[in-house]
Amino acid sequence: MSPDLxxxxxxxxxxxxxxxxxxxxxxxxxxxTGFLGTAVALASFGLLATxxxxxxxxxxxxxxxxxxxxRFYVDGWALLFAMLATGIGALVFTYSPAYMHGQAGLPRxxxxxxxxxxxxxGVALAADLIAIFLFWELTSLASFVLIGYYTAxxxxxxxxxxxxxxxxxxxxxxxxxxxxxxxxxxxxxxPGAAFDLATMLENPDTMRSALRERGxxxxxLGLLAIGAGTKSAQVPxxxxxxxxxxxxxxxxxxxxxxxxxxxxxxxxxxxRPMLVGEEWLFLFATLGLTTMTVCAIxxxxxxxxxxxxxxxxxxxxxxxxxxxxxxxxYGAETGVFHLLNxxxxxxxxxxxxxxxxxxxxxxxxxELGGLRHDLPVxxxxxxxxxxxxxxxxxFNGFYSKELLFEAAVxxxxxxxxxxxxxxxxxxxxxxxxxxxxxxxxxxxxxxGERPDALGHVHRPPVSLLAPPAxxxxxxxAVSVDPQRAxxxxxxxxxxxxxxxxxxxxxxxxxxxxxxxxxxxxxIGAGVLAYPAYGRIxxxxxxxxxxxxxxxxxxxxDRVVEGLSDEGRAFAEWVHNGHLRTYATWTLAATCALALTxxxxxGAIVPTTxxxxxxxxxxxxxxxxxxxxxxxxxxxxxxxxxxxxxxxxFMIAIFYILASAPDLALTQLVVETLVLVIFLLVVEEIPExxxxxxxxxxxxxxxxxxxxxxxFVTILVTTDxxxxxxxxxxxxxxxxxxxxxxxxxxxxxxxxxxxxxxxLGELAVIALASISILxxxxxxxxxxxxxxGDDGSRADSTDDGPTADAGTDGGPSGGEDA
Amino acid sequence: MRTTARAIVPIVLVVxxxxxxxxxxxxxxxxxxxxxxxxxFGIVYMAFGLDFxxxxxxxxxxxxxxxxxxxxxxxxxxxxxxxxxxxAVVSGLAPLVFExxxxxxxxxxxxxxxxxxxxxxxxxxxxxxxxxxVVVGGLLTILSVVGAE
Numbered sequence: 001m002s003p004d005l006x007x008x009x010x011x012x013x014x015x016x017x018x019x020x021x022x023x024x025x026x027x028x029x030x031x032x033t034g035f036l037g038t039a040v041a042l043a044s045f046g047l048l049a050t051x052x053x054x055x056x057x058x059x060x061x062x063x064x065x066x067x068x069x070x071r072f073y074v075d076g077w078a079l080l081f082a083m084l085a086t087g088i089g090a091l092v093f094t095y096s097p098a099y100m101h102g103q104a105g106l107p108r109x110x111x112x113x114x115x116x117x118x119x120x121x122g123v124a125l126a127a128d129l130i131a132i133f134l135f136w137e138l139t140s141l142a143s144f145v146l147i148g149y150y151t152a153x154x155x156x157x158x159x160x161x162x163x164x165x166x167x168x169x170x171x172x173x174x175x176x177x178x179x180x181x182x183x184x185x186x187x188x189x190x191p192g193a194a195f196d197l198a199t200m201l202e203n204p205d206t207m208r209s210a211l212r213e214r215g216x217x218x219x220x221l222g223l224l225a226i227g228a229g230t231k232s233a234q235v236p237x238x239x240x241x242x243x244x245x246x247x248x249x250x251x252x253x254x255x256x257x258x259x260x261x262x263x264x265x266x267x268x269x270x271x272r273p274m275l276v277g278e279e280w281l282f283l284f285a286t287l288g289l290t291t292m293t294v295c296a297i298x299x300x301x302x303x304x305x306x307x308x309x310x311x312x313x314x315x316x317x318x319x320x321x322x323x324x325x326x327x328x329x330y331g332a333e334t335g336v337f338h339l340l341n342x343x344x345x346x347x348x349x350x351x352x353x354x355x356x357x358x359x360x361x362x363x364x365x366x367e368l369g370g371l372r373h374d375l376p377v378x379x380x381x382x383x384x385x386x387x388x389x390x391x392x393x394x395f396n397g398f399y400s401k402e403l404l405f406e407a408a409v410x411x412x413x414x415x416x417x418x419x420x421x422x423x424x425x426x427x428x429x430x431x432x433x434x435x436x437x438x439x440x441x442x443x444x445x446x447x448g449e450r451p452d453a454l455g456h457v458h459r460p461p462v463s464l465l466a467p468p469a470x471x472x473x474x475x476x477a478v479s480v481d482p483q484r485a486x487x488x489x490x491x492x493x494x495x496x497x498x499x500x501x502x503x504x505x506x507x508x509x510x511x512x513x514x515x516x517x518x519x520x521x522x523i524g525a526g527v528l529a530y531p532a533y534g535r536i537x538x539x540x541x542x543x544x545x546x547x548x549x550x551x552x553x554x555x556x557d558r559v560v561e562g563l564s565d566e567g568r569a570f571a572e573w574v575h576n577g578h579l580r581t582y583a584t585w586t587l588a589a590t591c592a593l594a595l596t597x598x599x600x601x602g603a604i605v606p607t608t609x610x611x612x613x614x615x616x617x618x619x620x621x622x623x624x625x626x627x628x629x630x631x632x633x634x635x636x637x638x639x640x641x642x643x644x645x646x647x648x649f650m651i652a653i654f655y656i657l658a659s660a661p662d663l664a665l666t667q668l669v670v671e672t673l674v675l676v677i678f679l680l681v682v683e684e685i686p687e688x689x690x691x692x693x694x695x696x697x698x699x700x701x702x703x704x705x706x707x708x709x710x711f712v713t714i715l716v717t718t719d720x721x722x723x724x725x726x727x728x729x730x731x732x733x734x735x736x737x738x739x740x741x742x743x744x745x746x747x748x749x750x751x752x753x754x755x756x757x758x759l760g761e762l763a764v765i766a767l768a769s770i771s772i773l774x775x776x777x778x779x780x781x782x783x784x785x786x787x788g789d790d791g792s793r794a795d796s797t798d799d800g801p802t803a804d805a806g807t808d809g810g811p812s813g814g815e816d817a
Numbered sequence: 818m819r820t821t822a823r824a825i826v827p828i829v830l831v832v833x834x835x836x837x838x839x840x841x842x843x844x845x846x847x848x849x850x851x852x853x854x855x856x857x858f859g860i861v862y863m864a865f866g867l868d869f870x871x872x873x874x875x876x877x878x879x880x881x882x883x884x885x886x887x888x889x890x891x892x893x894x895x896x897x898x899x900x901x902x903x904x905a906v907v908s909g910l911a912p913l914v915f916e917x918x919x920x921x922x923x924x925x926x927x928x929x930x931x932x933x934x935x936x937x938x939x940x941x942x943x944x945x946x947x948x949x950x951v952v953v954g955g956l957l958t959i960l961s962v963v964g965a966e
Contacts (some may be wrong), residue, residue: 662849665836669852673956676859681966755909755944762905762951766898769955773895776962 002056003074004428004636008125009060011047011071012083013256014119022111031101033110037093045086047077057127057198067191073127073198076492077336081266082124084343085259091347091467092254099250100462109149113254116132116142120259124266127198129178131268136174136231139260140167146255147247159243162556166240170230177223182219184210187429197270211275221275224267225283225734233314234321235291239552242298242310249354252306257313257346262339265320269335269497272324276499278415281327285411285424288322291315293431299438300533301540304363305353305445308438309346312389315341315435322428324497329415330407332498337490338400339508341478345397346386348471349442352382355465356445358459365441370450374457377465379446380693381472388475390439391432392523396485397479399506401522404428405515429518436526441533457762465635482506587702591709598716617657624650637685641678645671822864829857837949838942847945851952858957862964894957901950908943 018025018040026033051074059071065669093113100106119142122135139161148160186194188210200207209215228234233241244256255261267285292315299311312684320342323334354379357363372379388395391402408428412421478485486504495501509516529536548554574585613621627646634640648671655664734751837850 108848662846666849666852669849673852673856673859673960676856676863677963680960758944758948759905759909762902762948765951765955766902769895769898769958772959773962797830 001054003051003058003072005058005060005072007047007050008058008072008074009070010378011044011051011086012118012122012125014044015114015121019111019114019118022114023107025623026107026110031097031106032265033106034093034097034100037096037110037114038090041086041090041093042116044117044121045083045090048083048086053078057196059128062128062131067186067194067196068130069195070126070131071128071129071196071198072125074125075176075496076494077266077269077496078124079338080336080493081262082121084340085124086194088254088258088343088347089113091351091470095253095351095354095464095467096250098461099358100248103248105149105151109248110144112142112145115225116146116255123263127184127196129195129197133171133175133178136170136227136263136267137171139255139263140164140171140231143167143244143255143260146251147244149251150246151247151407152632153246156246158232159240159246163240163244165560166230166237169708170227170237173223173230174227174800177220177227180216180220180223181207181211184214184216201270201274207274208277217275218279221279221283224271224275225287226574227266228264229287229321230264231267232261232317232321233291234264234287234318235294236552236555238291238295238311238314239556241314242302242307243553245304245306245310249306249350249357252310253347253350253354256310257350258343261313261317262320262343265317265324265335265339268321268324269332269339269493270739271516272332272497273499276327278327281325281411281415281417282420284325285322285408286325286420288318288320288325289408289424289427289431291318292322293318293427293434296431296434296438297540300434300441300536301472301544302438303365305356305368305442306350306363307367308442309349309353312435312438313332313342313346315431316346316389317672318431319401319404323400323407325410326407326424328407329494329498329500330403330410332494332501333490333506334400334403334407336493336497337403337486338397339493340485340490341388341396341400341475344471344475344478345388348381348385348468348475349389351464351468351471352378352385353770355460355468358464359460360454362454365445367451367453368445369448369454370446371457372446373450375446375450375460377469378460381465381468382443382446382477384476385468386439386443388479389442390436390523391528392436393519394479394508396482396619398476398519399482401432402509402519403506403619405518409514409518425514425518432522433525433529437530437533437536440526440530517532584698584702587706591705594709595712598712615653615656620650620657624654638679641675641682644678645675648674766775803810822860826857826860826902829853829860831859837945847948848952851949852956854949854953855956855960860962862960894954894961896954897953898951898958901947901952903947904950905944905947908947909962911943 018037022033025036029036055075057071057073058421059069062068062070093110096110096113100109103109105258116139119135119138126132126135143161144164147163148157150156155182181200182194183809185196185200185207188206189196189199189203208217211220230237237439241256241261245252247256272280295311295315295318299308299315302308304309316338320335320338323331323338325331328335353363356368357374359375360368360371361369384395388397391397397477402685405425411424417424429708483506491504494504544551574581590778624647627643627650630643631640634643648667650673652664655661831855833850833853837847852888
């Protein structure tokens with residue numbers, strides 16, 4: 001059964017529409033807007049639920065000339081992720097009004113949250129590479145707005161910038177990877193499939209062999225891995241996720257544990273059938289297991305409950321990536337099943353952390369304890385979900401962790417991987433021990449003695465308790481009957497991500513096997529080591545403080561600070577307030593780029609020039625050259641300007657001789673006008689000042705370079721033209737009267753054939769006028785520039801006519817064309 | 818200078834307008850017509866001073882020395898190029914109503930018009946008028962603002 005386009009589009013568009021209406025809605029409903037968000041999320045969820053069991057792609061035309069369409073592909077995997085996003089979204093919207101009570105900027109909060117939900121549903125369902133990228137970056141953007149929600153808080157701004165920098169930067173790698181993919185797909189599957197991921201996934205073997213043939217397999221794999229790894233906070237860029245905890249807790253629960261950070265994992269699962277292979281195993285299994293272990297250790301070192309959960313999230317993301325990294329079917333089972341399990345228990349844990357922070361007023365682990373007396377319901381919820389996180393049987397986290405162990409053990413059966421064959425399972429067990437440790441630590445907030453310093457803890461309202469309770473109940477349901485969950489949703493997700501899917505079975509182990517032994521070791525070691533938690537915690541922290549370079553955050557700070565210092569220094573050097581500096585840089589850069597371009601394109605070839613110059617033209621040009629020389633030798637500015645106009649008028653005459661009356665007219669009038677404006681400005685320029693020899697030499701070299709560039713450009717561009725009028729010129733000449741209704745071809749070309757160009761030039765004139773106006777009007781105000789000597793001030797006045805000359809050049813250049 | 822200006826400014830303006838109108842069939846067009854118009858204004862400015870338009874022609878009072886954008890004519894120039902740009906864009910959008918691509922132009926021959934016998938009305942004229950307005954407005958803004966310095 002194929003999905004219904006209207007329903008799918010509505011499910012994606014609804015949150016965006018709601019986001020756009022939020023500012024208006026908020027005026028009417030105030031803080032209760034959150035519950036409307038719940039309604040929107042539930043509506044989207046319902047729409048998606050009607051598509052349950054369908055599979056196939058539907059498309060909305062977008063840019064047909066480039067074969068880009070708003071294409072959606074619905075299958076079990078997409079539905080699992082999209083319904084997870086809307087379902088948890090509904091709970092987070094319910095939770096928000098009580099948690100965010102009394103905060104400023106709530107319309108922005110709800111709008112961003114709704115827009116985020118739309119983009120996450122979009123990224124789950126999109127099957128067009130461009131659409132995927134678009135929704136992908138939209139989620140990063142929404143995350144930026146939400147992390148930076150507390151705009152007055154510096155650390156929140158820092159975290160928002162960091163998350164943006166890492167995830168959007170990674171998105172650019174993804175973009176390159178997607179484009180490479182589309183080039184290959186366009187070649188082997190036909191141009192219609194260039195951006196169609198659904199078609200690519202239907203022909204995985206063709207795509208794989210085509211990628212390998214072109215030597216693009218490793219680059220594409222690497223680029224997609226960077227994109228997914230940055231989004232899913234994999235080592236070494238995992239550090240943005242704990243920083244992102246500056247966001248309000250509902251945001252952390254929604255974006256930074258349940259959905260946005262899973263986009264990377266989701267995408268890895270999505271392209272898995274197409275790119276799976278030995279390289280895939282090495283890359284993702286290693287990456288995932290490293291992240292899982294490193295972040296689990298960091299979680300043990302955390303002092304803040306949200307920090308603990310953040311590192312734990314990164315660690316579990318590593319687990320999912322590692323799962324998908326293992327090529328056997330168990331790998332896919334791990335990835336899909338753990339994605340569901342993790343969303344259920346981690347979102348609940350974050351919401352619990354929010355309750356604790358909200359009611360107890362602190363998030364420091366040291367200051368909390370014995371909360372079961374004050375928060376009994378919350379304690380019960382935590383019991384279920386924390387044990388699930390630890391992977392203790394029979395809670396749901398256990399089943400997916402067991403699958404990971406199985407996949408890790410199986411890896412050596414499928415591939416010749418030597419020492420990695422036992423290293424993978426060993427690392428998986430080692431990392432999981434820390435998972436057990438920090439899960440128990442989180443649980444211990446609710447048991448044991450209540451610290452005396454802890455003040456009065458309020459009872460949370462129902463709207464704060466209900467969402468985590470729902471999640472805990474779902475987690476408990478999956479724990480009790482995992483097979484039902486598998487049959488309902490996980491199996492169909494598995495079919496989309498596994499190479500050789502078969503019916504999946506999970507349940508409590510009844511006999512001994514290697515993975516069961518590994519689980520026993522993990523839990524046993526974790527529980528035994530728990531009494532030493534304090535010492536492990538201190539040891540890891542001491543290690544991190546002793547050697548800063550092992551913290552990824554340190555590298556980030558160094559790189560960002562270094563870059564901005566360099567940038568500032570460079571800007572002061574280039575952008576120093578002297579017009580002559582700008583002119584030098586602009587001209588030199590333009591020349592260098594143009595000449596490099598010609599050389600790179602191999603456009604410069606020796607040609608013989610046939611000079612056909614009549615006597616009048618030669619005379620006119622001679623006068624022009626003499627005028628040019630005289631300009632350089634003029635004593636005063638006025639003389640120089642007047643001499644310059646000789647050059648201009650000679651060019652006008654040249655146009656007449658070359659039978660271009662329109663150009664000649666324009667040149668004459670413009671020349672006159674420029675002369676007037678120059679004369680107006682010239683008195684502002686200091687009459688004469690000493691110029692050192694070095695600067696004269698530099699200016700001379702620059703002038704020669706500009707002249708040479710122009711010369712070469714004209715040679716190259718006119719040389720490429722075939723003899724006689726080109727096809728375009730003939731077409732214009734023929735079409736001018738019947739098509740444009742005018743006998744002046746130049747004018748018809750300007751206003752009709754190339755009207756769009758003219759419109760662009762109009763925009764340039766308007767912009768130039770506005771900028772000159774602004775420059776002159778504002779000049780009096782901002783005179784605090786460091787380089788305020790007389791020379792530079794005269795230079796900045798000069799800005800006006802210089803830009804003006806450029807404006808005049810625009811339209812007359814258009815007439816040339 | 819003033820006498821000459823009195824004589825030539827109207828001529829220049831008429832020539833500019835004729836260049837603009839005739840542009841479709843003879844050398845000329847919105848751009849060049851615009852530039853020529855600006856030249857005429859330039860002559861007025863040079864011969865009579867910057868405030869002449871305000872005081873002499875429009876009969877308004879001017880507070881001297883309040884900065885370059887003090888003239889209300891400058892505001893008028895700025896409006897002119899804004900409107901010109903709008904005219905150009907709207908004339909480009911108009912074809913969309915008739916389901917033609919952006920900036921499609923057409924023309925109508927009007928037969929039997931007195932004096933001219935037959936007159937061609939090209940839709941491009943509207944676009945060209947936009948060009949004219951932008952050029953006149955933009956350049957005059959620059960000229961008067963720079964001139965006021």
